Amino acid sequence: MNSSSQNFEDLSPRGNADGESLTVEQAIANLESADLGLRFYAAWWLGRFRVCEAAAITGLIRALEDEADRTPEGGYPLRRNAARALGKLGDRQAVSPLIACLDCSDFYVREAAAQSLEMLGDPVCIPALIKLLKVGLQGEQLRSQPDLSQPYDAILEALGTLRASECIPWVKPFLEHPVELVQYAAARAMYQLSQEPVYGERLVQALNGDKLQLRRAVLADLGAIGYLPAAEAIAKTLAENSLKLIALKGLLEHQVHQTAASSLSEGAIRIMNLMDSLL
Amino acid sequence: MNDHALAQKLIHAVEAADSSDSLLDAVKQLAAAGIEESVPTLIAALGYNNPGAAVAAVDGLIAIGEVAVQPLLELIDNYNYGARAWAIRALAGIGDFRALDTLLEAAKNDFSLSVRRAAARGLGTLRWHQVPPEQVQSVQTQVLEALLLISQDPEWVVRYAAVTSLETLAILIAIIPEQVSRITERFQQMIDTDADLGVRTRVRLAQQQIQQQPQEVLIPNKKLEGAKVPYRGGGRR
Numbered sequence: 001m002n003s004s005s006q007n008f009e010d011l012s013p014r015g016n017a018d019g020e021s022l023t024v025e026q027a028i029a030n031l032e033s034a035d036l037g038l039r040f041y042a043a044w045w046l047g048r049f050r051v052c053e054a055a056a057i058t059g060l061i062r063a064l065e066d067e068a069d070r071t072p073e074g075g076y077p078l079r080r081n082a083a084r085a086l087g088k089l090g091d092r093q094a095v096s097p098l099i100a101c102l103d104c105s106d107f108y109v110r111e112a113a114a115q116s117l118e119m120l121g122d123p124v125c126i127p128a129l130i131k132l133l134k135v136g137l138q139g140e141q142l143r144s145q146p147d148l149s150q151p152y153d154a155i156l157e158a159l160g161t162l163r164a165s166e167c168i169p170w171v172k173p174f175l176e177h178p179v180e181l182v183q184y185a186a187a188r189a190m191y192q193l194s195q196e197p198v199y200g201e202r203l204v205q206a207l208n209g210d211k212l213q214l215r216r217a218v219l220a221d222l223g224a225i226g227y228l229p230a231a232e233a234i235a236k237t238l239a240e241n242s243l244k245l246i247a248l249k250g251l252l253e254h255q256v257h258q259t260a261a262s263s264l265s266e267g268a269i270r271i272m273n274l275m276d277s278l279l
Numbered sequence: 280m281n282d283h284a285l286a287q288k289l290i291h292a293v294e295a296a297d298s299s300d301s302l303l304d305a306v307k308q309l310a311a312a313g314i315e316e317s318v319p320t321l322i323a324a325l326g327y328n329n330p331g332a333a334v335a336a337v338d339g340l341i342a343i344g345e346v347a348v349q350p351l352l353e354l355i356d357n358y359n360y361g362a363r364a365w366a367i368r369a370l371a372g373i374g375d376f377r378a379l380d381t382l383l384e385a386a387k388n389d390f391s392l393s394v395r396r397a398a399a400r401g402l403g404t405l406r407w408h409q410v411p412p413e414q415v416q417s418v419q420t421q422v423l424e425a426l427l428l429i430s431q432d433p434e435w436v437v438r439y440a441a442v443t444s445l446e447t448l449a450i451l452i453a454i455i456p457e458q459v460s461r462i463t464e465r466f467q468q469m470i471d472t473d474a475d476l477g478v479r480t481r482v483r484l485a486q487q488q489i490q491q492q493p494q495e496v497l498i499p500n501k502k503l504e505g506a507k508v509p510y511r512g513g514g515r516r
Contacts (some may be wrong), residue, residue, distance in 0.1 A: 240330075242393055245436055249477040256480050264484055272484050279400035279440045 024051050031059040036069045040078050047085025057091045064097050075106045083109055088115025095122045101126050111151035118158035126164045127156050129242035133170050136177075140169050146178045153185035157224070160189030168193050180206075181215055188221040200227035207237040208224050215239050226254020235274040248275050286316040293320055297508040299329050306332040306496065310339025318347045320355055325369070326362035326418035333365045355381055364394045371401025376409040379418065386441075392434045398431050399437055403444025416455070423458055425447060427465055433469050434474040442469070442478065446485035450492045463489070 003187045022030070030042035043063055055173050063082035071077060083101055086094035094116070101113035102125075105274050110132070117125040133155050136147045147193040154253045156174055171193065174186035183204060187222055191199035204227075206218045216239055223246055248271050280288070289309040296302035306324045310315050317339070324336035340347045347369065367385045370378040378401070386398035402422050410418050418465045426448065430441040449462045469482045 064437060159373070238331075240393075241434070245439075249435075252480055253476045256476060264480070264487065269484060272481055275481075276443050279396055279436075279443065 022179060024049075024053065024056070027051065028053070028055050028059050031063055036078070039063070040069065040081055043078060043081035047081070047088040048089060052089050052091060057093055058088070060086050060089070060246045061094055061097045064101055070096035071232060073130050076104065076109050079104065079106065079109045079218050080112050087112075087119035090120065092120060093124055095120055099125050099128045102132055107116050107149075107151060111154045114151055114158050118154070118161045121144050121162065123162050123164070126159065126167070128163055129159055129162075130164070130167050130170060133159070133174075137170060137173060140173060142173045142176060147181065151178075152177065152179075152182045156182070156185040159191035159243035160185075161224075163192065165193045175202075181217055182207075184218055184221050186212075188225055191227065197227075197229065200225065200230060203227065203276070204230045204233045212239060216243055219243045221246040223250025226251050228271075229256065229272050231267075231274055235278060241278045245275055245278055248278070282312075282314050283316065285312060289314075290317060290320045291323065296344040297329075302327065302329055303331040303335065306339075307335040308424070310335045310342070310380065313339065313342045314347045315343060318343060318350055318493075322347070322350055322366070325365040326359050328361060333361075337365055337372065339367040344373050345375055348373060348377050349381070352378060352381060358513060362390075364391055367394050367401075368397040371397040371404070374401060374404040374406050376405060376407075376418075379405065379422075386429050386437075392437055395429070395432060395437045396440045398443055399426065399440035402426055402429075403440075403447040404499045413465045419448070419455075423461065427461065430465060430469065435478050438469075438473065438475070438478050439480065439481050442466075442485050446488055449485075449489045 023044065027042040027045050028040045028051075031046075033039050033270060041059060045051075046060060060082045063078050065237070066078045066082070069076060069078040079101070083098060083198060084100060098113045098117050098120070101109050102117075104110055104113070112127065117129070132150055134153065135150050136143055136152055138144075152174060153251070158166040168190070171186055171189050171204075174182055176191065178181050179185065182269055184203060187199045187206075190196070191203075197251060200222075201220050203218050205227075207215055207230075208220075209215055209218070215237055219234060219237070219239055222234060222245075231248065231251055234244055234251070237244065250273070252268055252271045255265055255271065259265040259268070286309075289305070289312055292305040293302065297304045302324075306321070310321060314504075320338050321336040321343075327333070340351065351366045351370050351373075355370075356362055367381065367389070371382060382398045382401045382405075385394055386402060389395050389398065402425060405422070407415070423445075426441050426445050429437050430445065432438050432441070445462050445465065447460050455490045463486070466482050466486055470479055472477050473482070493503075494496055
């Protein structure tokens, strides 16, 4: 889940973050460093500080094919960080190389690629995402054995954000997936693809679940789809105010995009009153 | 059962709690009773590293209000950062004038965005009627300067909180026209330049609310208790 896992006491560029302080030139140069730790950190840093220079993009795209940095299990840490950074930088040149990453043997590289393709928003990746989603299906049914081989939550969220309504038949079965996070991602995508409240309500129901981690994930989902009827439930759920505020801000921005620029809708005012009470 | 007996019973339940869930329930019950006697126990609960219990204790301390201020201010000097952050949130919620310096400091310099956010909000919900009349003007200027600075915080949510407080300041205690115009100018600047749509939208709401209000003028010695103070936010879950 995109925003639920990140540290919401985010580092501000004030003062120095952990680790060394880098310059842009250094960070780009470090992508080629002999020291694998420096490479890994530089890829994260370029994404964190939104360094969109051409040399950074080129260096990160090259890092998607890195062979030097391997975990004992065969994972590719540098590729993961490079894929995550490219999503944040918004450069369409990364789309094709990220689509290629959906075939990587490392689950976490595939997950990062799906998340970044979602952020880049280019529909050209839809067929590749559907292909990966179908790994979990037999026809239009879930596989009988619980299948955790693909980052289904990230794939479903990307398809929802990309408004790939042609893939509803393959998204819907995942509402029954044994993993809750995958169910939520499917409900989120179904809402975005169909605009039917029943899927938004399904997420609202999940706010009453008893696991904090899952409630946090649902908050992120509701913020992402901007489901207005969830506003009061979001404000009441048992989770950190920081996360509730982020979710409500998602609803608010959705409202603003839907109404004329000149006036504040009744819904927007309702959301802001709730936000004020959570400060 | 009288208050004292009830407080004793509930305090004992907090002390006897043997799991994080039972501690949470005991603190919730003690907080809900709202008895002054429970202040030290509620303050202790801010330092148990149990977020649920801390949230409940903050709510209880805000409900009890002024009596809790002095003990909370003493706790601020405590080395326990976690407890300090919760204490600042309680002080922000109570809005007592004695906490002004602490809130100003926290809003500007605390490294935790949730503390800066709560403190920025607290500066807007100060109980102005506690301020001695001869100090009102200088305190207002101080709070205004701080909020204008905080409205440039790198975190959207801190800027958002600053906007809510600037709105309150403009409506509730408009005493010097220049000060109000500094607020409205800053709002216009934020509409033009703030990177965050949520913050810009909140500024639009603030502009709307300020335009709709007949401006109160603060007359020395006039109590503002009847004035509409923004909701301080219960249920800080």
